[in-house]
């Protein structure tokens with residue numbers, strides 16, 4: 001379990017992390033979400049004692065990181081830009097880490113195999129692709145077989161097969177009863193991986209909720225209608241007590257109504273329909289709404305982040 005209490009970090013006038021308090025529990029994957037610059041990496045660095053908090057504290061199974069005699073056996077981490085010694089082989093990089101934590105050399109071979117890097121164990125990471133570097137970072141996190149694992153944007157640079165592998169690895173680690181804390185700026189990614197969500201914006205806590213509750217509260221379902229008799233249809237819908245929203249392209253949207261009742265309503269009024277479908281608002285949209293106020297850099301088209309991978313954002317699909 002990780003416990004964060006009133007954690008605050010200032011860099012000059014910038015408040016990167018602002019009075020954050022939350023707990024990360026074992027047995028589930030906890031997603032740590034926020035737009036770019038929200039303070040995720042800074043929070044994770046403070047958890048690992050790589051940055052000193054301005055105030056507040058972090059406890060790893062009740063203790064400060066500094067109090068852990070062999071930290072890799074308690075908490076393993078992949079940070080965004082993990083510093084590996086480029087001139088040392090992948091194997092030797094891990095061996096050095098292992099020796100400093102009294103971890104047997106056999107474990108190095110084991111984790112290289114787990115992440116699929118056995119074939120390049122004797123190669124130097126300076127020649128590695130971004131994806132291979134991520135895998136090596138994950139291997140170092142797994143080295144001490146720790147109960148707590150922390151991953152900062154672990155799927156960055158990975159190909160679809162790699163992304164799939166990381167998702168399954170995180171879920172498997174949580175199933176083993178470990179504490180798994182993973183950051184991302186993509187809701188779509190978290191929807192496929194995380195059971196619990198901690199959302200931050202400008203260093204502040206915006207949500208601490210189960211994934212299921214987040215989906216329940218934020219995925220608005222609505223019906224979409226298109227008709228050559230739009231005005232008449234709109235009037236009929238309003239007369240029967242529906243709330244109608246005029247959408248782009250001459251479409252009408254009706255919240256919380258089934259396509260069956262709307263189809264029957266149109267038939268009763270003799271109105272021709274060219275389209276009738278049931279839709280769900282994307283979780284990415286809900287997430288953007290939640291963090292819109294706190295986005296550091298707005299694109300011209302409005303608050304948007306995660307533009308690099310708009311993708312599919314419904315839980316359970318595509319993964």
Ligand SMILES: Nc1ncnc2c1ncn2[C@@H]1O[C@H](COP(=O)(O)OP(=O)(O)OP(=O)(O)O)[C@@H](O)[C@H]1O
Pocket residue numbers: 011014015016034035036037038039040041042043185
């Ligand atoms: N060493 C530093 N000196 C000054 N400001 C910093 C430093 N590190 C981070 N910041 C600032 O603190 C804020 C939070 O940054 P941080 O990297 O923690 O965010 P993040 O959520 O991890 O973002 P990203 O998804 O872009 O990595 C940003 O405004 C950033 O510019």
